[in-house]
Amino acid sequence: MDDATLVVRARGGDSRAFEVLVRRYQGPMYRLALHMLAGRGDAEDVVQEVFLTAWRRLPQLRDDTAFLGWLYRATTNRCLNLIRARRPVAEADLDSRESADAAGAPERAAQVSEQLTALGEALKRLTPEQRACWLLREVHGRSYMEIAGATGTTQTAVRGRIARARAQLAEAMAPWR
Amino acid sequence: MEMSDAQGCMLPCGRDVETVWARLDATDTGSADAHEDTCTYCSTTRKGLVVLRHVAGGLASEEAAPVSLGLVARIMSAVRAETRRHHMLTLPGPEPGGLRISEQAVAAVLRSAADSVDGVRARRCRIAATETVGEVEVEMSLAVAYRRFSADAVHEVRERVAAAAAARVGVTPARLDLTVEDLYDA
Incomplete structure (x- = not known):
């Protein structure tokens, strides 16, 4: 069933319709929060709060097709606020990332896993704003316009942040082949 | 820059x-x-x-960072708790502490009363408690069949909704706002 229909039903108090939306989008929101915050517990808390807020604000969501964009914006904002509130950042457990175990290609899987860990470490060294812009664009495929809205800045600034993030991440990944 | x-x-x-x-x-x-x-x-x-x-x-892949299995359950239990907390109406009655009913249940009764009018389909129905126990404010939007629609139908909806609220739920609509927001062909 399409998002818009589920949103209209959920707005009317249908929690089952809302649960379908939660199941559909908890994964991407969780992974965005996880890579923003580098902590599983924090990431899950953010996702829970985002969906609970979504449930409360459904009556105010004017465009029923804009639900996913709203989720990305809310998740990004909540992560950035959390990071700003707790600076300087305590190093969290990004290492708790479980290794991918692709059947039949253990060696390659191990290397990809190590590369992912290296990328995770490099992500931590970006500014939170660069990290948000880069993740939204390169991992979640959101538009520049949407990212500008989600991070409260201009599209030009978004492009600049992504460029700087990409340069820094590429430098960190260069030792890998 | x-x-x-x-x-x-x-x-x-x-x-x-x-x-x-x-x-x-x-x-x-x-x-x-x-x-x-x-x-x-x-x-x-x-x-x-x-x-x-x-x-x-x-x-972005699920395998690299799977969501914990209990997350949906935690989210939904918070959502349902919220529903209970914010969407219960107290009904008048002799019981100490009063009798409570979910706004959704009331909305379902009122929607079906509106649906019973020929050429009318109830859509959104929002119910809010007032200061007075036993009084509610109701906002309801309707879709109407454009071939059969008459101004009388809205009056009819108003009467049936008020009657159903009183007879089947035990509350009086202190305010009943009806909005025709769409037409349908039937």
Whole structure:
């Protein structure tokens, strides 16, 4: 069933319709929060709060097709606020990332896993704003316009942040082949 | 602003990282220019970008960072608790502490009363308690059949909704706002 229909039903108090939306989008929101915050517990808390807020604000969501964009914006904002509130950042457990175990290609899987860990470490060294812009664009495929809205800045600034993030991440990944 | 953005990504050879990124496919397929063929800065950056492009998708994958199994349940129990807390009406009655009913249950009764009028379909129905126990404010939107619709139908809806609220739920609508928001063909 399409998002818009589920949103209209959920707005009317249908929690089952809302649960379908939660199941559909908890994964991407969780992974965005996880890579923003580098902590599983924090990431899950953010996702829970985002969906609970979504449930409360459904009556105010004017465009029923804009639900996913709203989720990305809310998740990004909540992560950035959390990071700003707790600076300087305590190093969290990004290492708790479980290794991918692709059947039949253990060696390659191990290397990809190590590369992912290296990328995770490099992500931590970006500014939170660069990290948000880069993740939204390169991992979640959101538009520049949407990212500008989600991070409260201009599209030009978004492009600049992504460029700087990409340069820094590429430098960190260069030792890998 | 844009100047400093570009300078932040400038390689010592004078090319910027975005240019290397934009030309990644071109250089891959053998159409590198003379500079790109020989420049070590460009080539190191290119290698990093290729790995980055390859690995970035992994960050989105379920396997690399699975969501904990209980998350949906936790979210939904918070959502349902919220529903209970904010959407209960107290009914008048002799019981100490009063009798409570969910607004959704009341909305279902009122919608069906409106649906019983020929050529009318109830859509959104919002119910709010007032200061007085036993009084509610109701907002309801309707879709009406344009071939059969008459102004009387809205009056009829008003009467039936008020009657159902009193007889089947035990509350009086202190306010009943009806909005015709759509037409249907039937």
